[in-house]
Amino acid sequence: MKVAPKVILLFRDPTGFGTxxxxxxxxxxxxxxxxxxxSLDLSLQRYGIKHQNVSIDVVHFLDxxxxxxxxxxxxxxxxxxxxxxxxxxxxxxxxxxxxxMPTIVAPFVVAATKLKMESRTSVAGDNISVYGLxxxxxxxxxxxxxxxxxxxxxxxxxxxxxxACLLQxxxxxxxxxxxxxxxxxxxxxxxxxEEELEVIHEIGQHLASFSSLRFSGEKxxxxxxxxxxxxxxxxxxxxx
Numbered sequence: 001m002k003v004a005p006k007v008i009l010l011f012r013d014p015t016g017f018g019t020x021x022x023x024x025x026x027x028x029x030x031x032x033x034x035x036x037x038x039s040l041d042l043s044l045q046r047y048g049i050k051h052q053n054v055s056i057d058v059v060h061f062l063d064x065x066x067x068x069x070x071x072x073x074x075x076x077x078x079x080x081x082x083x084x085x086x087x088x089x090x091x092x093x094x095x096x097x098x099x100x101m102p103t104i105v106a107p108f109v110v111a112a113t114k115l116k117m118e119s120r121t122s123v124a125g126d127n128i129s130v131y132g133l134x135x136x137x138x139x140x141x142x143x144x145x146x147x148x149x150x151x152x153x154x155x156x157x158x159x160x161x162x163x164a165c166l167l168q169x170x171x172x173x174x175x176x177x178x179x180x181x182x183x184x185x186x187x188x189x190x191x192x193x194e195e196e197l198e199v200i201h202e203i204g205q206h207l208a209s210f211s212s213l214r215f216s217g218e219k220x221x222x223x224x225x226x227x228x229x230x231x232x233x234x235x236x237x238x239x240x
Contacts, residue, residue, distance in 0.1 A: 001038075001040060001058070001092060002067065003058075003060070003067065003070040003072075003093060003102055004060060004061070004067035004068050004069050004070040004102065005067070005068075005100070005102050005103065006068065006069045006070070006102065006103055006105065006141060006210065006211055007069075007070045007071075007072060007093060007102045007103065007104050007105070008021075008025070008069065008070070008071045008072070008104075008105050008106075008107070008207060008211070009072050009074070009089075009104050009105070009106040009166075010022050010071065010072065010073045010074065010106075010107070011073075011074050011075075011076055011162050012073055012074060012075050012076050013076050013162070014076065015109070017108075017109050017200065018073055018074075019073065020200065020220050021107060021200075021203070021204060021207070022057070022059070022071060022073045024204055024215055024216045024217065024220055025059075025071055025204070025207060025208065025211070025213045025214075025215060025216075026213060026214050026215075026216045027061060027213065027214065028212055028213055028214045029214065031063070031212060032063055032064065033061050033062065033063055033068065033212070033213070034061070034062050035059050035060065035061055035062075036059070036060045036062060037057070037058065037059045037060075038058050038060075039055070039056065039057055039058070040054075040055075040056040040058060041053040041054065041055055041056075042054035042056070042085075042088045042089070042092065043088075044081070044084050044085065044088065047084040049081060049084060052081065054074070054075070054077075054085040054088050054089060055074075055075045056072055056073065056074055056075075056089065057072070057073040058070060058071065058072050058073075059071045061211070061213060068211070068212065069211040069212075069213060070102075072089070074086075074089060076162075078161070079161060079165075082161060082162065082165050083165050083169070086162075086165055086166060086169055087169055090169055090170065090173055090175060091173075093175070094173055094175060101137075101175055101176065102176075103139045103141040103142060103176040103177070103178070104170065104175060104176070104177040104178070105141070105145070105177075105178050105179075105180065105207065105210070106163075106166055106177065106178075106179050106180070107179075107180040107181075107182065107203045107206075107207060108160060108162070108163050108179065108180070108181050108182065109181075109182040109183075109184050109196075109199065109200065109203070110158060110159075110160050110163070110181055110182070110183060110184070111183075111184055112183050112184065114158065114159040114160055115152075115156060115157075115158055115159075115181075115183060116156070116157045116158075116159065128150050128183070129182060129183055129195075129198070129199045129202065130149060130150070130180060130181065130182050130183070130199060130202050130203060130206070131149065131150055131151065131152040131156075131180070131181040131183070132145055132146060132148070132149025132150065132151060132178060132179070132180055132181070133151065133152055133178070133179040133180075133181060134146050134151075134177075134178055135167055135170050135171060135177045135178070135179060136170040136171055136173065136174050136175045136176055136177045137174045137175065137176045138176060139176035141176070141178065141210060142176050142177070142178045144210065145178045145180075145206070145210060146178070148206070148209075149180065149206065152181065158181070163179065163181075166179070167179070180203055180206055180207075182199040182200065182202070182203050183199065184196045184199060197220070200220060201215070201217050201220075204217065204220075
């Protein structure tokens, strides 16, 4: 599969964040961009996994015949399948490694309690809602994003399986990657839900800014939690 020089990598996580972003990125009405969708299944048999493939939904945004941005939405996998699936996807994006590799931009939203300093205190109390982290090789895009987003503290520890696996693999493969980390609160009352929705919109605007796409915020709906299950997973129905 041929991809654009800019790749946005998303996970179909249980919270609905990845799916919401995937559908909210649209061609800018002031541009000539067109979209093309496809689905892809990658085998995991070489890892001894015979009854499960890597399922990917892809939307490419083109300017004429030129690929500008590719957005990938991966199914949600748990370890150890996660590492195998992500390795296959990154190998596909890297190609033969001889030509220019695409720059990957991967947005995540992580609970503040999962962001820890070496002193074992969380970053829940700071005023920064979105961090930016440059990983692997650098590119013009990663440098530009680096200047626009606050870097996390060097001692920051992030307890998120998908993010931790991605960071490890792109470092090994030396793929130019920029990770956008949004911080969400842990108190799921209505006010906090609105604040978390603002974080999603901020991430969406960063993605749109470098991709020349439009982030359609109206495509993201937020329902205030009403049940105990929704209270534990308040983003289950982000995409309206």
